[in-house]
Amino acid sequence: MFEVIKKGLETSLQDYPGRVGFLNQGFPPSGPMDSWSFRLANLLVGNKVEEAALECQYTGPSLKFESDHVIAICGGDMQPKIDGTAVPLWESILIKKGQTLELSFCLTGARTYIAFSGSIQSELWLGSKSTFHKAAVGGIDGRAIQEGQKISLGNSNSKIGKKIKADVIPEMSKNGVWEIEVVRGPNDDWLDNNGYQTFLDAKWKLQARSDRTGFRLDGPLLSFNEKATNKSPEHGYEPSNIIDQGYPIGGINLAGQTPIILVNDGPSMGGFIVPFTVPSASFWKLGQAKPSEYFKFKEISVEEAQDMRSYQTLICSEESII
Amino acid sequence: MATSVLTSVPGNIWKVLVSVGDTVSEGDVLFIMEVMKSEVNHNAPISGTVTEVNIQNDQEGVNPGTIAIVIE
Numbered sequence: 001m002f003e004v005i006k007k008g009l010e011t012s013l014q015d016y017p018g019r020v021g022f023l024n025q026g027f028p029p030s031g032p033m034d035s036w037s038f039r040l041a042n043l044l045v046g047n048k049v050e051e052a053a054l055e056c057q058y059t060g061p062s063l064k065f066e067s068d069h070v071i072a073i074c075g076g077d078m079q080p081k082i083d084g085t086a087v088p089l090w091e092s093i094l095i096k097k098g099q100t101l102e103l104s105f106c107l108t109g110a111r112t113y114i115a116f117s118g119s120i121q122s123e124l125w126l127g128s129k130s131t132f133h134k135a136a137v138g139g140i141d142g143r144a145i146q147e148g149q150k151i152s153l154g155n156s157n158s159k160i161g162k163k164i165k166a167d168v169i170p171e172m173s174k175n176g177v178w179e180i181e182v183v184r185g186p187n188d189d190w191l192d193n194n195g196y197q198t199f200l201d202a203k204w205k206l207q208a209r210s211d212r213t214g215f216r217l218d219g220p221l222l223s224f225n226e227k228a229t230n231k232s233p234e235h236g237y238e239p240s241n242i243i244d245q246g247y248p249i250g251g252i253n254l255a256g257q258t259p260i261i262l263v264n265d266g267p268s269m270g271g272f273i274v275p276f277t278v279p280s281a282s283f284w285k286l287g288q289a290k291p292s293e294y295f296k297f298k299e300i301s302v303e304e305a306q307d308m309r310s311y312q313t314l315i316c317s318e319e320s321i322i
Numbered sequence: 323m324a325t326s327v328l329t330s331v332p333g334n335i336w337k338v339l340v341s342v343g344d345t346v347s348e349g350d351v352l353f354i355m356e357v358m359k360s361e362v363n364h365n366a367p368i369s370g371t372v373t374e375v376n377i378q379n380d381q382e383g384v385n386p387g388t389i390a391i392v393i394e
Contacts, residue, residue: 009331010358058331058357058386105330105386208333208382211358290332291357292383 001066004149008061012131013120013139015052019128023268030130030264033287034111036170037075039316041115044072044092046158049316052129053115060103060112065095070117070158076109076288090169092162108172109288118154132265163322168315170284176293181282181300187273195222200297208291215261236271244271250278279305281312325368327391333357335381344372352391370394
């Protein structure tokens with residue numbers, strides 16, 4: 001068990017791949033934004049990659065432990081310390097009864113995962129422990145962790161000193177520019193050639209008004225095909241309006257002239273076009289980007305996106321633990 | 323003794339509530355940042371006089387760990 005001393009900005013329980021299969025009822029998958037780091041953290045503490053762990057965003061929590069426990073911290077560098085002494089990322093470590101784990105602001109990346117040997121005790125909701133706080137479901141009481149909460153853990157039976165092979169640790173952007181893969185569609189034919197090329201050539205700035213629902217971007221104006229400008233009235237009046245449709249997870253929604261990437265807690269449907277979609281294998285980069293950093297999009301095929309996902313599944317396995 | 327107040331998150335400065343020369347009490351809100359559609363208050367860690375303000379309203383893209391305000 002541990003007690004939450006400081007909650008951090010928004011620290012929540014997530015599992016992998018989250019609440020999959022309920023988008024048709026309006027429930028997004030939730031789950032960790034950087035599922036690469038998340039899965040490696042679970043492996044380090046001897047858990048299955050799917051087990052629930054904590055996602056810390058921008059500023060991490062302080063947790064006081066009431067028993068000895070093996071944990072691992074993976075993802076952005078929130079300068080983790082145990083009772084004031086720095087501890088490593090990407091390694092299984094022991095925290096003792098009475099000690100406090102303290103995370104601070106992110107030096108690199110934006111999200112960090114704390115995995116606990118034996119996982120965290122929480123009820124499944126629609127098959128997942130992931131927190132979806134907008135509907136107050138999943139996780140611990142349906143919301144981010146709160147100061148004073150005592151949270152129960154499973155049995156810790158893992159070894160310390162396990163590490164991740166250096167070449168499978170995700171590499172954070174050093175210059176504040178992230179190359180994000182996209183696949184075309186579903187509504188790419190609503191942009192004209194110029195609009196399509198402008199989208200791929202531009203550097204898009206991530207707005208601070210972004211969260212696990214959507215990532216809002218600033219950049220150039222996009223131009224449209226006649227399909228967008230000369231259409232039947234039920235589609236709506238803006239060129240980017242379309243008759244309501246289902247949205248893919250990772251869809252880049254064009255709201256007027258603001259692209260919004262619909263991420264883990266995003267909406268299931270709406271009336272804006274989605275000219276491009278970010279594949280799941282690239283989500284980890286979205287999760288590690290800070291506001292005012294830049295995205296440069298690179299178009300890939302669906303097959304290439306599937307290969308990227310297969311590669312991530314392959315390396316998020318025992319083979320990567322030393 | 324001078325104490326620096328650092329930004330705790332990456333994001334925008336929404337409102338700066340103090341100026342150089344102001345007297346503040348421990349716990350007073352000094353400035354508010356905006357990130358993840360949330361307001362993040364930054365409070366005075368000690369009581370004293372504000373001697374430096376290095377941020378301004380609507381400043382974008384401020385890194386975490388930036389020395390925002392100094393109190394003596």
